[in-house]
Amino acid sequence: xxxxxxxxxxxxxxxxxxxxxxxxxxxxxxxxxxxxxxxxxxxxxxxxxxxxxxxxxxxxxxxxxxxxxxxxxxxxxxxxxxxxxxxxxxxxxxxxxxxxxxxxxxxxxxxxxxxxxxxxxxxxxxxxxxxxxxxxxxxxxxxxxxxxxxxxxxxxxxxxxxxxxxxxxxxxxxxxxx
Amino acid sequence: xxxxxxxxxxxxxxxxxxxxxxxxxxxxxxxxxxxxxxxxxxxxxxxxxxxxxxxxxxxxxxxxxxxxxxxxxxxxxxxxxxxxxxxxxxxxxxxxxxxxxxxxxxxxxxxxxxxxxxxxxxxxxxxxxxxxxxxxxxxxxxxxxxxxxxxxxxxxxxxxxxxxxxxxxxxxxxxxxx
DNA sequence: GATTTTACGTCAGTCATGTTGACATATATG
DNA sequence: CATATATGTCAACATGACTGACGTAAAATC
Numbered sequence: 529x530x531x532x533x534x535x536x537x538x539x540x541x542x543x544x545x546x547x548x549x550x551x552x553x554x555x556x557x558x559x560x561x562x563x564x565x566x567x568x569x570x571x572x573x574x575x576x577x578x579x580x581x582x583x584x585x586x587x588x589x590x591x592x593x594x595x596x597x598x599x600x601x602x603x604x605x606x607x608x609x610x611x612x613x614x615x616x617x618x619x620x621x622x623x624x625x626x627x628x629x630x631x632x633x634x635x636x637x638x639x640x641x642x643x644x645x646x647x648x649x650x651x652x653x654x655x656x657x658x659x660x661x662x663x664x665x666x667x668x669x670x671x672x673x674x675x676x677x678x679x680x681x682x683x684x685x686x687x688x689x690x691x692x693x694x695x696x697x698x699x700x701x702x703x704x705x706x
Numbered sequence: 707x708x709x710x711x712x713x714x715x716x717x718x719x720x721x722x723x724x725x726x727x728x729x730x731x732x733x734x735x736x737x738x739x740x741x742x743x744x745x746x747x748x749x750x751x752x753x754x755x756x757x758x759x760x761x762x763x764x765x766x767x768x769x770x771x772x773x774x775x776x777x778x779x780x781x782x783x784x785x786x787x788x789x790x791x792x793x794x795x796x797x798x799x800x801x802x803x804x805x806x807x808x809x810x811x812x813x814x815x816x817x818x819x820x821x822x823x824x825x826x827x828x829x830x831x832x833x834x835x836x837x838x839x840x841x842x843x844x845x846x847x848x849x850x851x852x853x854x855x856x857x858x859x860x861x862x863x864x865x866x867x868x869x870x871x872x873x874x875x876x877x878x879x880x881x882x883x884x
Numbered sequence: 885g886a887t888t889t890t891a892c893g894t895c896a897g898t899c900a901t902g903t904t905g906a907c908a909t910a911t912a913t914g
Numbered sequence: 915c916a917t918a919t920a921t922g923t924c925a926a927c928a929t930g931a932c933t934g935a936c937g938t939a940a941a942a943t944c
Contacts, residue, residue: 809892
């Protein structure tokens, strides 16, 4: 470590710490997506296909509008990708029974197989990282990432025991002082 | 794997935990980059410009080849982005004195100002997350993300007390991927 | 000193993924 | 019936990545 002239200088350390976190996110996310991208290329697919396959697998019978909300893209963007996945038999569409305008999406066996292949890769990577970092670190990882997210997205990651009164009232940690 | 439906089923919990981590990375990274992307749009720039500005700011007088290694893209891809940044006066190039083939890059005042604006945003987001999650969580966050990264990239994030003798010990075995 | 390698640039084409805007169709709902 | 909603589609465009080929100056090596 380079020794600091004229005292510890906490401001500099903090700046350095924050920049390291920024870079950590950049490099980790890139490596995290690199291998699935490779696999997808064999199918002529890209990362966008991965996302669609992932979230359709995660939410079977999801409506297009819900998927659009999760992905945060336009229907025209989704259309191309989803159209390919349907045309090539990775995703099946059925009209909703409550609302027949909806086209509910689910993975076919073929789609589920690809989902497994892609997710297994990332899951293994995360599992390894969790194992090497330890259980406490996992909690810290989640705590920080949840707070990096926009508040509106945090609801998906609410702790299991949280009994939400009323609608949401997020602002989980009011006592973050140290 | 066969799914077991009776009892607490730790395997299912683990699967759920890992999937939550995968999604956490997706949503957090997206939100993390959204605001800078907005700012960049005002300048007619994109996320690629951000990365270049960031790393040139972080490593003043960096050579093009080093920047390419960090970014992990081709020189043709960098060329357009870097060319714009130089043409519009955000980055300055000077020939290296030890090796005059090199064009060493550094931010101009204008470039440094934009870098500050962009990074301040992400730094504030991370700072808030660190504050809310607590100091222990920060260590966990780093521990997990470092292990999610490919090994070849971890050297940048070595802890200060790292037993590496020789001060830098790059060992950048990473060749250009794909 | 000649040759080869390196650092960098550039032209040209392609692909994946996002965007807007406009319009169409079927169904639900008032 | 009128209108809103869910979805799809056509067209045009921007960004950022890729490959391949070629060029030039300087360094390194034989």
